[in-house]
Amino acid sequence: MSFGVPKKLEREINRLVKNYPEKRSAALMVLHALQEEFGHISLEAEQWAAARLNLQPINIHELVTFYPMLREHDPGKTVVRVCRTLSCALAGSARLHRHICQRLGLEADAPGLQRTKDGRFGVEYAECLASCGTGPVMMCNDDFYENISNDGADEILEKYDE
Amino acid sequence: MGANQAETPVKTVTVKVDGCTVEVPRTTPNWLGKQEPTTVLQACKHAGIEIPHYCYHPKLPVAGNCRMCLVHVGMPGRPGPDGKSPMNEDGSPKIFPMQLPYEPQTPRGVIGCATDIIPGMEIYASSPETRAMREAVLESLLINHPLDCPICDQAGECKLQEYSVDHGLAESRFAEVKVHKPKAVDLGPRITLDAERCVLCTRCIRFTADVASDDALGIVNRGNYSAIATYPGKAFDNNYTLNTVDICPVGALTSDDFRFQMRVWFLKETKSLCTGCGTGCNTVIGSRENRMYRYEPRQNDAVNSCWMCDAGRLDYKWIGRDDRLAKVRGPKGDTAWPSVLKAISNHLTKAGVGSVAIVASARQSNEELYLLNKLAKHFKAPTDSVPRDGEADQLLVARDRNPNITGARLTGITTKRVGSKLAAIAKGIASGKIKTLIVYGEDVTQHGIGVKLLGKLKTLIVSDILPSATTKNANYLLPGCAHAEKRGTFTNVKGRVQKFSKALEPPGDAIAEWEVLHELVHNVAGLDEFDSIEGLFNQMAFEVKAFKGAGLKWDSLGDKGADVKL
Numbered sequence: 001m002s003f004g005v006p007k008k009l010e011r012e013i014n015r016l017v018k019n020y021p022e023k024r025s026a027a028l029m030v031l032h033a034l035q036e037e038f039g040h041i042s043l044e045a046e047q048w049a050a051a052r053l054n055l056q057p058i059n060i061h062e063l064v065t066f067y068p069m070l071r072e073h074d075p076g077k078t079v080v081r082v083c084r085t086l087s088c089a090l091a092g093s094a095r096l097h098r099h100i101c102q103r104l105g106l107e108a109d110a111p112g113l114q115r116t117k118d119g120r121f122g123v124e125y126a127e128c129l130a131s132c133g134t135g136p137v138m139m140c141n142d143d144f145y146e147n148i149s150n151d152g153a154d155e156i157l158e159k160y161d162e
Numbered sequence: 163m164g165a166n167q168a169e170t171p172v173k174t175v176t177v178k179v180d181g182c183t184v185e186v187p188r189t190t191p192n193w194l195g196k197q198e199p200t201t202v203l204q205a206c207k208h209a210g211i212e213i214p215h216y217c218y219h220p221k222l223p224v225a226g227n228c229r230m231c232l233v234h235v236g237m238p239g240r241p242g243p244d245g246k247s248p249m250n251e252d253g254s255p256k257i258f259p260m261q262l263p264y265e266p267q268t269p270r271g272v273i274g275c276a277t278d279i280i281p282g283m284e285i286y287a288s289s290p291e292t293r294a295m296r297e298a299v300l301e302s303l304l305i306n307h308p309l310d311c312p313i314c315d316q317a318g319e320c321k322l323q324e325y326s327v328d329h330g331l332a333e334s335r336f337a338e339v340k341v342h343k344p345k346a347v348d349l350g351p352r353i354t355l356d357a358e359r360c361v362l363c364t365r366c367i368r369f370t371a372d373v374a375s376d377d378a379l380g381i382v383n384r385g386n387y388s389a390i391a392t393y394p395g396k397a398f399d400n401n402y403t404l405n406t407v408d409i410c411p412v413g414a415l416t417s418d419d420f421r422f423q424m425r426v427w428f429l430k431e432t433k434s435l436c437t438g439c440g441t442g443c444n445t446v447i448g449s450r451e452n453r454m455y456r457y458e459p460r461q462n463d464a465v466n467s468c469w470m471c472d473a474g475r476l477d478y479k480w481i482g483r484d485d486r487l488a489k490v491r492g493p494k495g496d497t498a499w500p501s502v503l504k505a506i507s508n509h510l511t512k513a514g515v516g517s518v519a520i521v522a523s524a525r526q527s528n529e530e531l532y533l534l535n536k537l538a539k540h541f542k543a544p545t546d547s548v549p550r551d552g553e554a555d556q557l558l559v560a561r562d563r564n565p566n567i568t569g570a571r572l573t574g575i576t577t578k579r580v581g582s583k584l585a586a587i588a589k590g591i592a593s594g595k596i597k598t599l600i601v602y603g604e605d606v607t608q609h610g611i612g613v614k615l616l617g618k619l620k621t622l623i624v625s626d627i628l629p630s631a632t633t634k635n636a637n638y639l640l641p642g643c644a645h646a647e648k649r650g651t652f653t654n655v656k657g658r659v660q661k662f663s664k665a666l667e668p669p670g671d672a673i674a675e676w677e678v679l680h681e682l683v684h685n686v687a688g689l690d691e692f693d694s695i696e697g698l699f700n701q702m703a704f705e706v707k708a709f710k711g712a713g714l715k716w717d718s719l720g721d722k723g724a725d726v727k728l
Contacts, residue, residue, distance in 0.1 A: 043394060058380040058393040065382040 003044035009037050013052065023053045027063055031070055040071040076115045076122030078160040082138040085128035091135030097125060099150045103157065120161065175200065178284040179209040186279065193221050193372075195463075202285055203231050203274035211287050214296060214325045216303075216411045217363035218275035221468050223372055228363045229299045230325065232271035234291040235260055236284035257284050259291075271295045296329040304334070306341045306386060308358045316413030318426040322361065341386040349379075349390075350398030352418050352472055353407065357389035360414035366390060366406035373469065374402040375556060390414065401471045402557065408458060408468070417456070419476055424448075424455045432665035433460060433721055435652055437525060437645055438474030439552070440562035442654035444722070445470060447478075447646055447665040454478055454646060454666060462722045465658060471559050481644040481666070485629055488670025491639035499671065503678070506638055507685035509598070509621055510537075518543040519587045519596045521611075522575050523603030524550070524564035526675060527650030528659065528709075529695065531566070531573040532702040533679035534602060538575075540687035544590065546583040547576040548604050560655045565645075568728065569653040572708045584610050591615050598623070602675065603642065605630035625675055641672035648674035649695045651719065653726065659714060660723030 005013070013033055017026045030053065034045050041049075041064050043057075050057040064070045082088075082097045101108035104121050108114075113124035131137045134146035138153075140160055148156070174185045186208040189197040201224075203213045216228035236257040239248035248256040260270040269291040279285075286292050303322070311317045343357035362381060367390070371377040378398050382391045392398045407417045429448035436443040436457065443466035448456045457478055459470035489496050492505060510518070518541040522534045538545045547570045550563040570576045577583075588611050590596035597620040599611075607613055607630070616622055616635045624636035633639055645652075647668040653659045668674075676698060683689045692698050696716040703714040712726040 056377040056393070057396070058378060058391075061391075061393050062380040062382055066384045068384075 003042075003048050005034070005037065005048065009033060017053070024055055024059070027053055027055070027060065028067075031060070031063060035070060040074045042072075071113075074115075074119065075113055075124075077120050078122070078140055079113075080121060080123045080138060080140050080157075081126035081129070082123070083127070083129040083131075083136065084125040085132075087132035088129075088135035088137055093125075093136040096136045096138065096148055096150070096153060097123070100153055100157065103154065121157070175205075175279055175281050177205055177279050177282070179206055179211055180285070180287050180289075182209065184209040193219075193223055199278040201275055202233060202235065202272065202277045202279055202283075205279045206233075206274065206285060206287050213274045213287060214321075214329065215275060216321060216361050217365060219365055219368075219409055219468075221373070222365060222368045222409070224276050225364050225368060226273050226276040228303075228361060229273060230296065230303075231274035232292070232295040232299060233274050234269045234271050234286040234289055234295065235277070236286065237280065238282040255282055257282070259284075259286070269295075293329060296325070297331055300325055300330045301335070303361050304330070305336055306343070306358065307361075308340070308356075310359070313422075314359065314413040315416045315421055315426070316359075316410070320413060321411035343387065343389050347391075348397075349392055349415070350403050352476075353398055353403050354416050354418055354421060355390060356414050356416070359412050360390055361412055362388055362390070363411060365409045365411070366415055369406055369409060370398070370400065370402070373557070374400050374405070376400040376402075379406075401473060401555065401559065402469060404472045404475050405459065405469045420456045424450060429455060430665065432646070433661070433663050434646060434665060435565065435660055435662040436470055436474040436477070437565040437652075438471070438477045438559075438563065440560040440564060440567055440655035441466065441558050442565060442652050442658065442660055443470040443474060443558060444660065445475075449646075449665045452666050454481055460721075462660075464722060464725075465654065465660070466558055469558060471555075471557070473559070478646070480628065481646055483628065486669045486672070487626060487629060487633060487639065487641040488668075488672055489639075490641060490671045491636065493637050499673070499678075502638055502640070503681050503685075506623060507682060510541075510682065510686045513541060513598050515542050517541070517596060518598045518600065519590060520545040520575075520600045521584070521587065521602070521604055521606050521609075522547055522570065524548070524567040524570040524576070524580070525603050525645075526566065526570075527645070527648075527662075528566065528569040528573060528653055529650050529698045529702055530602070530675045530679055531570050531575045532706060533676060533683050533698075534600070535574045536683050536687055536689070537600070537679070543600075544583050544587050544596075545575045546587065547580055548584075548609050549580040562655055565654075566652040568655055568657060569651075569659075572653060572706055572726070573702075574706075581609065587611065588615060591618055594618065597621065601625070601632055601636075603627070605632045607631040625678065627672075640675075640678055641668075641670065642675045642678075643668045643672055647672070648676070650674075650676065651699060651723075657708075657726045657728040658723045659709070659712075659719060659726055661716075661719050661721070 013030050016029045020026045030049050035041050046060045047057045050060045082093050084093045098108045100123055104116050106114040113122050115122040129137050131146055136148055137146040145156055175188050176185050186200055186205045190200045190204045192198040206213050213231045215231040217225045236259040238255045239258055241247050250256050262268045262270045345356050347355040349355045367379045370379050378392055381388050404417055407415045428450045432447045434445045434447045436445050444460040444462040446458045446460045457475045461468045490499055490502050492502050520538050520543050524547045552563045554561040599619050600623045602625050622636050623638045624633050625640040625642045626633050627642050645662050646665045649664050651659050651661050699716040703709040708726045
């Protein structure tokens with residue numbers, strides 16, 4: 001297996017594994033750390049994690065396919081997550097999502113995360129982002145934006161398009 | 163603490179099942195055979211009532227995920243502050259049927275497979291409340307089920323079908339669109355998965371992880387899209403995969419070998435044994451119109467539990483091969499049994515002591531080997547068999563691939579070192595001392611007695627099932643039967659004597675070897691009269707030391723066999 005992790009991440013994962021009485025208990029934390037580093041969890045990463053935790057790859061694969069926020073594939077450099085829970089839906093999240101998709105040339109009605117061909121953006125709906133008074137809201141990677149108009153969205157996307 | 167220790171352990175617990183008071187054991191063996199508190203499902207089984215279930219299997223760890231075994235139960239009340247349990251007016255303990263805490267008018271079920279019984283518990287196994295729970299669970303399980311029973315291999319032995327008849331709704335209320343999942347997935351070289359039929363009971367996952375020690379299967383995705391899968395690119399290919407087809411309660415896992423071959427209700431079931439190795443896994447043969455379609459393992463906790471290996475399970479095709487020996491042959495070509503038996507008897511009666519040798523297969527039954535050894539004793543003939551060694555595994559497969567090597571040893575055909583006398587027999591033939599060779603079920607040309615050497619013999623008598631270089635050179639060829647075509651017993655490597663029964667008619671002239679040998683031994687050496695396999699077995703059990711020591715009788719063998727001391 002050619003897959004390897006940087007020294008720093010390896011140290012971090014060693015620390016995580018030590019936090020638990022059983023190695024397998026650290027599985028989710030290890031997967032989070034891997035996703036943080038690589039943006040998604042490839043099959044090679046799954047195998048690496050399984051070997052690290054004395055598990056079979058299928059045990060890790062079950063976790064990665066079960067949790068929507070663990071990503072099997074590269075979601076794009078900037079992940080835009082538009083809230084679609086009630087308050088934001090009333091405030092126009094569908095309009096916002098459609099606008100962003102059209103701007104990036106993506107299919108707004110297709111299910112799941114949509115990624116631009118160049119891999120710079122991925123757009124998906126998210127459930128409540130906990131700012132119901134300021135909808136519609138969205139996140140770009142770890143940054144939070146609220147009260148977004150179509151123009152506002154364009155501005156935000158431009159910021160990430162460099 | 164002290165008071166507890168003084169208490170004598172409770173051996174049984176009294177509970178009520180459907181209003182009847184039953185006393186059931188306090189503990190019941192779990193999947194590993196370890197005693198554990200009896201569960202509601204097991205208590206009902208003791209009382210003769212079957213609780214429907216999918217994920218529970220007596221030989222697998224309990225998972226409790228299918229919810230099919232939900233039952234409504236009533237519990238005796240907890241003791242109050244005065245230390246006394248709540249009582250009815252007549253002095254009997256008050257029973258509280260379980261209900262939802264936030265909705266007291268709604269009965270609450272417990273899963274029978276994972277709820278321990280307590281004394282005084284009432285199990286309402288057939289109450290309207292319990293039936294309503296089953297109905298709801300079944301309805302939920304069938305929401306995305308394709309209902310493709312007409313083309314499903316499991317139809318006829320499917321728990322979804324059976325429980326739908328017993329507990330299902332007559333009409334579907336589901337008006338939405340069904341979720342589609344992967345179909346005809348090649349899970350491994352011998353298994354095909356239909357994820358739409360799956361009820362996600364995880365029996366297959368638990369079997370392969372906990373019994374077969376190959377953690378190869380899992381559930382991927384979530385919710386409606388959950389499906390059984392292997393790791394991408396990895397095949398489910400250990401030597402025990404086909405057991406998952408047996409334990410799959412629905413038609414999700416199907417055997418590539420049996421898929422679309424036969425409707426299961428047409429199959430005649432015959433109790434048999436696997437001949438793949440010395441373990442002697444108990445099996446059921448499924449056959450129709452004299453063709454065998456499948457082997458299934460038959461539960462015998464003393465031998466194979468509920469399992470058998472894939473290699474053994476698929477080792478039956480040779481029985482129906484087109485080139486099976488089906489004609490009796492004498493020195494002048496094809497003939498009939500009476501003349502050939504007469505000719506051989508005459509020949510053997512005249513044969514001198516020391517001029518005969520016998521090579522018998524450890525694939526023959528105890529009875530046949532016993533008769534052959536009787537014949538051998540008459541001539542003081544050297545006898546031996548052929549070793550067939552492989553690699554043993556951690557679960558069932560034995561190192562010895564002969565199904566009856568122990569029987570061959572106990573009856574005296576061979577010794578501890580199987581095949582060690584073959585060289586001496588070859589030498590005897592070469593020197594001209596041995597003039598007659600009797601071969602049963604082996605190709606001796608593969609074991610040091612080549613065609614050239616066979617040519618030196620005056621008479622070569624061969625009984626076999628399939629053609630070989632040995633059968634080609636035989637002066638007398640006696641077509642024999644596969645184990646599925648006759649009755650008899652094998653002794654496994656641990657000394658368990660087990661019966662197999664006849665499922666099929668042999669091809670052409672072929673008749674069971676023991677019948678032919680019976681005639682020959684009678685004519686040549688003299689033999690007590692018996693006219694059935696039962697009589698033959700009982701006579702053998704009286705004469706062979708190990709069998710006599712165990713006091714074996716055909717009748718007492720039953721379906722699960724009996725142990726002899728090795």
